[in-house]
Amino acid sequence: MKVTDHNELFKGQDYLRQFEAKREFELPCSTQEISSMMEYSKGKEYMEKNFARSALTINPAKACQPLGAMLCACGFENTMNFVQGSQGCVAYFRSHLSRHFKEPVAAVSSSMTEDAAVFGGLNNMLEGLENTYSLYKPAMIAMSTTCMAEVIGDDLNAYIKQAKEKGCIPQDMLVPFAHTPSFVGSHITGYDNMLKGILSAMTPEKNQERPGAAKNQERPGAVKKAQPTGKINIIPGFDTYTGNIREVKRLLSLMGVSHTVLADTSDAMDSPNTGKYMLYPGGTPLEEAKAAINAKATISLQKFATVKTGEFIREVWGHDFNALPTPIGIRRTDEFLDAISALSGRAIPAAIEDERGRAVDAMIDSHPYIHGKRFAMVGDPDLMLGLISFVMEMGGEPVHVVSTNGDKHFEADAYELLASSPYGANAKPSDCKERSRVYPGKDMWHLRSLMFNDPVDLLIGNSYTKFLWRDTGTPLIRIGFPLFDRHHLHRYPIIGYKGVINLVTWMVNTVLEEMDRKSINGPNFDVIR
Amino acid sequence: MKPTIERTKKMIDEILEVYPEKTRKERERHLKPNDPTGECASGCQIKSNVKSRPGVMTTRGCAYAGSKGVVWGPVKDVVHVSHGPVGCGQYSWWSRRNYCNGTAGIDSFATMQITSDFLERDIVFGGDKKLQQLCLEVKEMFPLAKGISVQSECPIGLIGDDIEAVTKKMTKQLGIPVIPVRCEGFRGVSQSLGHHIANDAIRDHVLGKNKPERTTDYDVNLIGDYNIGGDGWASRKILEGMGLRVLAQWSGDATINELAIAPSARLNVIHCYRSMNYICRHMEDSYSIPWVEYNFFGPTKTYQSIRKIASYFDDSVKEKAEQMIATHKPMMDKVIEHYRARLEGKTVMLYVGGLRPRHVIGAYEDLGMEVIATGYEFGHSDDYKRTYPEMKEASVIYDDVTPYEMEELTRRLRPDLVGAGVKEKYAYHKLGVPFRQMHSWDYSGPYHGFDGFAVFARDMDMTVNSPTWNLIRRKK
16 A cells, blocks of 8 residues: 655645645745845855854754763663753653664653752652662662752762662662763763763772872772783773774774773663563673773773773772774774783784775775865764874865864864874864864854855764755765664774774765766766776 | 453552552552543542652653743744753754754754853853843844744753843844743653743743734634644645634744734634643633644544534535545545554554543554553643543553553553653563654654544554564563
C-alpha cells in the first residue's frame, strides 16, 4: 500500500494552495523583503554587524557542564548519575545523549522546585539519595548540579555527609560530586570536573594532603597509594565516538600494554541487544578505577577536557600526566603510539605498522580529491585540533575554524599547528584575509557569514551544521557531537589508523557525491573516479 | 485470564513493593486499575500534577520546556531567546519537529537556538543589561522578526532580574513586541505550568492586538496543534474542507499576527486540551468565543469530531462535513482493511504527554489494536477524567510513571507495542519490545487527519511486524 508521509505529502497542490491561502492571516513579509534580506545577510556589512555582537549568541556549538559530567559518570561500573537541581535539565541531558548514541541513558534528579529555591535543596537530596539507592542499587552515585542548585548555593559535600549520617545511604557508599554550573565553561568543563570528582573520591585521605587536592570528597574504600602497577591510564575525554574508545583499547591490547580507561563509555553507550535492559551496562570497574592511582602514568586524549583532572593527577596522585594531542590523523596517531611505547617499553607490533601502511595508502589513493580543498570546521577544541592536523596531512586547507567552547589556549595551539604546515601557513590572527583563521568563542551564525564572504569547498561539523550546508550549499561531512540526523557514525573510530581510513572514506566520498550531483547531466558524469 | 480491577490492583501493589515506604505510598496514588465509569468506587482516581519524587527517574521536563519548547517555540516569525545559560536552548533546539514554512534566519526562526548564553558575570551582576543589548542585536541581525520572546531559564528568577522592565523598554524602542515569559524551570512540577505561563504571556502581550481585514461566520482558530511532522496542516485541510476559515494556527506554523487576530473567530477548536485550554477559557470569558475539543487521530474519532465541529455551524458546513466524510471513507476503509489484517488483536501500552494518552486510543482501535495501559507525563485530573471512559475496565492508568514501573508493567502485561518518548525508546529496543516514539512520531508523520492516518497505520505495522525483533538472541 502506497503511503505518502511528510516527505512528499506537503509538496502536493492541495497543500501548496493551503500554504498560499494561509498567508492572508500571517501578515507575512513580502518575497521581495525576504530575498533582499537574504542577500543582505550574506554580505560584508552584515558580517561586520554579526561579528560586533556582544550579548547575542546564535546557534552555538556548545552544551552545558552537567551534560559532560553525565557522560563521564556513565563510563563507570554500576554508577547512577544524580543531578542536584531542576528535573527538566535531566530530561534534556538524557534525551540529548539518547538522540546521539541511540541508547538508553539513566539519570535521576532531585526534582527541585520553588520551595527548594527558597529553602535550599537539602531535603530533595536526602529523599533523592534514599530513593535512588533503594530503587536502582548503584555501587556509586555520581552527583553533579544544574544551575539552579549552583545559584542558590547548595553545598554538595555537606549535604552528602548529612545523607550518610541520617542513613539515607550507607556510610561507605561512594558518592563523588562535582559542582557543574552551566554558566561556566561547557560540557567539556563538566566532564573534567566530574572525572576529577570521581578520581578524587577514590583517592585515600593521606594522598589528598597535597596542594590542589579536592579536600572535601568523601572517599570510602579508596585504594592506598602503593607500588606502581605498571598500568597506563587512558582518559578519552568528552568523546562521543564509542568506536574511539574501543579502538584505543584494541591498540593497547595489541601492544600488550595493560591499561585502564577512565571513563570507559564504550559499552554504556553502545550495549549489545540481548533482550534485556541493563541499567548500567559496562563502564570502568570501580576496583580498577580505585587502583588507577598506582598506574605508571595517565594519558589524556583531550587536553581541554582534562585540565583540572590533569592537575589533580600530577599533584595528588603524583604520577606522570600527559595530555597528548587527540590521535586523529597519521602523525598524531604516531605520536600517541610512540608515547605509549616509550612509557610501557613495548614495541609497536607489525600488525599496527600494517594498519598505518593501509591508512597512508588510503590517503594517497584519495588525495587528488582533497588536495587544495578549503575547509570550514566547527566543534570542540580538541576535535578541531585533530581535524586541522588531519586535513593538512591530506593537503587540504583549514580556512575557518570555529570552536564556541574554545579559549585563548586553544586559539594559540591552533595557530601553532596551522603554522607548522604549508597548508595552514600564514595563519595569523591579525591577517583575516590570509588563508586560515581560528575563531574561539564564536558560533555557527558567525561561521555562516564567514562561509558566504570567504567560501570554502567542504564543511565539517555536527548535525546542526546542516543549516549551513543548506544556506551555503557547501558539502558537509558530519563529524562531532551531536550527530542526530545520521545513524551509527559514532560507532566508527575517528582516531588511530583505522580512524584515518574512516575519515578519508567520509571525506572523499562526500566530494565524489558532490561531483556526481554537479555533473549529473554533463559529459563528465564519470563512473570511475 | 481476564483482568479485573482487583487483579490489576494486586499487580500494581507488587510492583510498588520495592520503594521506600514514603515513596511507595506516594506512587500508589498514581497507578490505578481503570474504572471506565469514572466513579471510582474502587478508589481508582489518579492523583496527578504533583511533584515527582526526588531521586526517582522521571521523564518530566520543566516549565521552560512547556513554554519555549511547546507553546512559543513554534511561533515562527518571533525570535525566542533562551535567556540564561546555554544548555536549555541547546537541548531543545529544533527537536520537536514543529514544521513551519519560511526562510530560516530571515523571516522564520523556529529552527534556531538563540540564547543570552549566561556566564558567571551575568549571574553575579545580573543579566538585564545583557538582555537589553541582546534585543538590540536581535533587531540588527533579524530585522524582519515580528517580535522577541524572552524565555526565562532557572537563574533569571533566582537572581532577581527585572526582565519585565527591560522588555517593556525594548518594546517601545524596537517597535516590535518584546515579551517576557517567566517560565523558569523550577516553577511548577512539570512542563504543564510552562504551558499555562506561556498562554498567559500570549494573552497579556499578543491576543487581540490586531484584527483580520474581514471576518466571516465560519472563522475558527485551530488551537493546540504543534504541527509535528505537519499534523496541523493535515488538520487545517479538514477544517477548510468543511468550509471553515482558519484564522490562527496555535502554535505550529503560527505567526504572531495569527495569535493577535484570534479573538475575531466564532469558535475555537482545540486538540491539545492540556497545553492550550487556558487561552480558550480566556477567549470564552473575555470574547464569548465557545470552544470545542476534537480528536483527529484515526477515522472513527475524526468523523465524530468533524460532525461535532460542524454542529456549531449552519447547514452548509454540515453538508460539506458529510461530503468530506463520504469522500474520505473509502480510502480510510482501505487503509483499515490493509493494516487491520496485520495488527488485529495486538496490544499497546502508552506513556506520553498532552492529549495523546487518550486521543490515540481510537486510532489504535480502528486498526483492531487495544490500548491496555496509558498515562500522562504531566496530566491533570481533568485529563484523567477524559481518559477513564476511553479505556477498558481494569486496564492500567498511570501518572508520571517511572521507567522501573514501566518495565515491570511491560513484563507483566506483555504489550505488542509501546509508545512513549526518546528517553524510553532505546530501553525498549534493548528489551526487544516494539516501540514507537509518540511525541515526535519517530521522525515520521503527520498522524493527524485523513492524510495522517495512513502514515500512522504504516508506522505501527512496520514496527510491530519488523523482522528485526526476531533476531534478538535473548540472554536468560
